[in-house]
Structures are given as C-alpha cells and as structure tokens.
Amino acid sequence: MKPHNDTLLRALLRQPTEYTPVWLMRQAGRYMAEYNATRKRAGSFLGLAKSPAFATEVTMQPIDRFPLDAAILFSDILTVPDAMGLGLYFAEGEGPKFERPVRTEADVARLTAPDPGAELRYVTDAVREIRRALAGRVPLIGFSGSPFTLACYMVEGGGSDDFRLIKTMMYARPDLLHAILRVNAKAVADYLNAQIEAGAQAVMIFDTWGGALADGAYQAFSLAYMRQVVAQLKRERDGERVPSIVFTKGGGLWLEGIADTGCDAVGVDWTVNLGRARAQIGNRCALQGNLDPMALFAPADVIRSQAAQVLDAFGPPRNADGTWAGHVFNLGHGISQFTPPENVAILVDAVHSHSRTLRT
C-alpha cells in the first residue's frame, strides 16, 4: 500500500513530485531529548536497538516532531556481524567493538550469513511494528552497512582511523578478504530482503568506509560486492517498486561506478557538486544529499540559504527533455548529536518551501 505521502518514493524513482522530499541520516538520535529519554529507559544502546518496541518509539520521534518525508528504521549498523556470532558490545565512550574479530583463515572459514528470520528477527519485528505505527504517513526506509564497511569492523574489531588490519589483509591476503566479503554480500542481501518482506518501502546501503580505499581497491573490494547485493534485492513488494539507495561516504570520484550497481539512487556527501553529479549520472539514478551537517549550527537565515544552495546546485526538477530528475534532500552524513532540534524544523521547512518555488 502506498503511503499517504509517497514523495520520497517518487523522487527515488524519478517521477514527478510537488516538492523535494527530505529526511536526515541519523534523524532519530542524540540531538533529540525524546531519544535520550527513551535510551535511558532502555538501559543501553543495544537494549534500545534490539527491542522492537523501543526501536519503533525512537524511529517515530522525528516523524512526530518534524514534517519529514521518510522514516528510517532505527537500528545499529553492526547487527549483521553481531548475528554472525562476533559478539558486539559497546565500551563506554569508545564506540562499537567485537569480542571475536575475524583475522585468521580459521576465523574466516567459520563465517556464515545469518538467517534474518532467526538471529535478526528483532529487526524484522521492528520493521513491522514501525509500519503499524506509521500507519501510512510516510514511507519506511530499511538499511544495512555495505559488505566492505561491515568487514572493516569485523576485521579491525571496532572503529579505526587507518584501517591498518583490514588493509593489511587486503594487500597481503586478498583471498581472505574476498571470502569475508562474499559472505557479507549474501548476508546483506538476505537482511535487506527480509526488511523488504517485513515492510521496508525503500532500502539504503551505507558504505561508510569505502571512501578509505584506493582507486582500484574500492572497485574490487567495496563496489563489486554492493553490486552483488543490489542484484539480489527484491525490486517489488505488493506490486510497489522498492527503490534502493547506495551511499559511499567520500565516494564522489566513483559516482559512475555506483550508478552502475543498478541502484535507483546514489547518496553523495557534501564534497560533491550536485549539478556536476546530476550531469554525470542523473540520467540513470536519482541523487540523495548533500548538506554539510555542520550547517545546522548556523543562524536560521543561513540554514535557509544553505538549503537553497543545495537545491539550486541540483537545479530544476525537470531535465531539458521534460523528464523528471530525482533529488532527495539529506545531509551528507549523519546529523550531529549537538544540533539544536529547532534548526531541523527550519531546514525541513526551507527545503519544502524553496523546492516548491523551483517548480513554478
């Protein structure tokens, strides 16, 4: 069933829209007092992410507060490797860690793609519960980390600033890394398809760390496996197209390759010129992005002018031949936890109102 407001889905499929739809990466998060209150009740971040009831509650908070055009499943990016048995935990103030990182041939041989209906049931349950809570107001986006991004955490055992362990594996034992990525690609495809089955109306692949790779390595170790994922995705559910979005942070030099994965939309960060990106791949894909999240620390008039600059850089919603180009407004990365929430309201209003003026 189509949501009452399906502007996001139409933009992703390059169909006519009355205005540019907007949602924000990490829109349910620490910048909202409501979120922090729920998290406190949940006891821990994983307690929050693994409870369908709490996940639904926080997914709905930004939808209730701002006129956003999409909800995105609240979940952790590392649910899949956690379901593989690697033992996800959060050390206080340190970010995610794995008890059993994947480093040796034996570690790799043990890896299998989890059954999303079993180990990841809490996620598909959350999708179903969020769909009920949304009651058709806006579409729900499901998501997963990319095969390479998941592998970064799996091999490093947590975050990294130089990716020394995974890159050492990549250069010294590419066969091992490819074996991990094959498992991850199957796991991510299964996981996203399970989210689609459960009710996700669009899906997004977050390739947070692909941009740390060298040209050549990116294509072989990140892009190739995202292509495998996209090729396996269910394209329709209940007769409705389920669009897919691929986002490589720092991937502005590789937009053609990303468009060639077969995705419906390409996410871009703020280093990308949207007009140039549209000229490169706008005939094949919609674009999603790309305001610098730090622009939300500016005064209201600057937030409005920065939002207009992003919309104007993309340009008129129709191409010269009269067909529609697709643009979904977003930040170029997750919203900062320090963002004043009232500035999000200003941004959403600015995107809606300025983009309407581009259609007159």
Add this chain to the structure above:
Amino acid sequence: MKPHNDTLLRALLRQPTEYTPVWLMRQAGRYMAEYNATRKRAGSFLGLAKSPAFATEVTMQPIDRFPLDAAILFSDILTVPDAMGLGLYFAEGEGPKFERPVRTEADVARLTAPDPGAELRYVTDAVREIRRALAGRVPLIGFSGSPFTLACYMVEGGGSDDFRLIKTMMYARPDLLHAILRVNAKAVADYLNAQIEAGAQAVMIFDTWGGALADGAYQAFSLAYMRQVVAQLKRERDGERVPSIVFTKGGGLWLEGIADTGCDAVGVDWTVNLGRARAQIGNRCALQGNLDPMALFAPADVIRSQAAQVLDAFGPPRNADGTWAGHVFNLGHGISQFTPPENVAILVDAVHSHSRTLRT
C-alpha cells in the same frame, strides 16, 4: 646550486627524467628507530622540532638509509600559529593543542602574521643547517600547512573529527574566518619565502583538512587562500626555479581548481586515479602521489606490484606530443608509524626500477 640528484626538481617542472623520483610524506618519523632515539634525546616533540641541530639530524636519517630523491624539512605543521602566540603544546597521547584558541572577534583582531626572521628563526636556521648536511645530495623541500588547515587547529584549539567550531564560525560568521585566513595566507607566504631564502629548493602546502569542506566552501575558504599564497611565492632563487606543490587531502574532486592556483605540482591521495588526473590537469601541472600508505604492510612482491600499478596508472612519462609529463612518486598521506622500515627500501627500489622500464 643544483643538487647532484635533481630528479625531483625536474619532475616537478615537467622536464625529462631518467626515472620517477620518490620521497615519502613523514619520511622522517616514528617508524625509524633512529628517529625515536633522537626524539628521546631531545626530550619532547617540540624540543626536537624547535632545535635546528635535532631537526637536521632527523631530516637526514631517511636520506642516509634509503636512496630517496628528496629531503623534507622536519618541522611541525603548527609552527606558524605557535609563532602567532597561541601557545602550542602536546598533551600526552592527544596530539597538538593551543592554549589560546581563536574564537571571538577580539581573538581575531589580535592576530598578526609572525616575522619569520624572528619568531620562526629556528626553522630557517634548520633549513640552512640541513642544506649544509645534504651537501647537494638531493633537494630540500620546505613546507607549511595551508591557511585553512592552520585555521582548523587555531579555532578548534586542537584536532577535531567534525570541525564543529570552525564550521560554525564559517557558516555563522564567515567574516571572522575570512579575517583569520587573510592573516594566515600572508603568514604562510612569508614563511615559505623565508624557507626559500634560507635554501629550500621546492615548497609544499599541506591542506590536510580542506577535504572536510563542502563543495563551494572549499573554493571560498581553502583554495582561494592557497591561490594567494602561491601568487606571493618567490619563483626563483640564485637563478634556479623553486617549484611549488599543493596537496589537499580528499581534494580529488577539485583538481582543476588546485591546478589553477598556479602551483607547479598537485599532490593527490590514493582515492584519485592518476591517469584520469593526468588527463584533467597534466598539461598544466606535475602530479605527486599516490600509494596507500597501508600497502607498505604487504609482502615484498605486493609492494612491488602496488608501486608498479601507481606508476602504470600515471602512464608513460612522455605525452603524445613528445613533451614530458611530471610524476613524483609519494604516498597518498604520511607513512604509518608502524611501517617496517625494510619495506620502504623495497618501495624506493621498486619505483626506481619499474619507472626506468617505462622509459625504454
């Protein structure tokens, strides 16, 4: 006086060379036991960087150990704001900090470009002493942080992972940031010219953080001020050209703009395809880069093949019209402190020998 081995200078000026010259960003550093021993004797990092004798000693260490084609002045990237009176210090295990960051209108009004002959005398003394120690073996590269990169540290008061303070200033009070950048551009130009006067035979501007800016903001807040610096640089000393290199980490989308600064060479990180970069700007500039520093953790044969891949991506040293293109081999970022030094020897040999085969 030309150095005995002036291959680097010829490559930067797109003149004929017998092989591709190579040096490594941060080649004098913690991966070398010799460096760690000198640092221990110096007592602290700043004690090392501010002593011309110690700076000379560590600058020479990689030159004595590996057949590199250039030396680079050992110094800290924050000497200039330190000389402005901001109080540089290093908190144990935390990276550089400033006692008096620049955040208010009054802070900005107090800023002036330091006199490189006074507050930065220890740097020009080091340049002179290193030139004597080199005795013409290879050229000496001087360097500075870019105006924007220096401003990041000055405003944030240290490193940052989101640049919230400087970006808030940029969006909310662009006039203040422009005022800082005007002072920094003059300071950097004066500083590099003092290094040239003292004997630096090439200079490099490190724009480590320009890649954190949005398209549009990069051009206005980083590139424009590097252009001012390059325009003020002395182009000759004692009848010899002094080439300049501009490197924006993460700047692969903006290579045309960087080439337009008037620099002789553009540094690129490993996300850039060197062949594509050459097609874009190779008729105006030499290129410097761009092996992933993590490739130095691979076995010897992989280091050799990765080096060959970078050289092959750049392509034949001559253009179709017979003129010479310029390539200086380097990493795409500083060498890791964990690098096995023997792998540097393998890399330098691989670059020299493979690039000779491209000339036969």
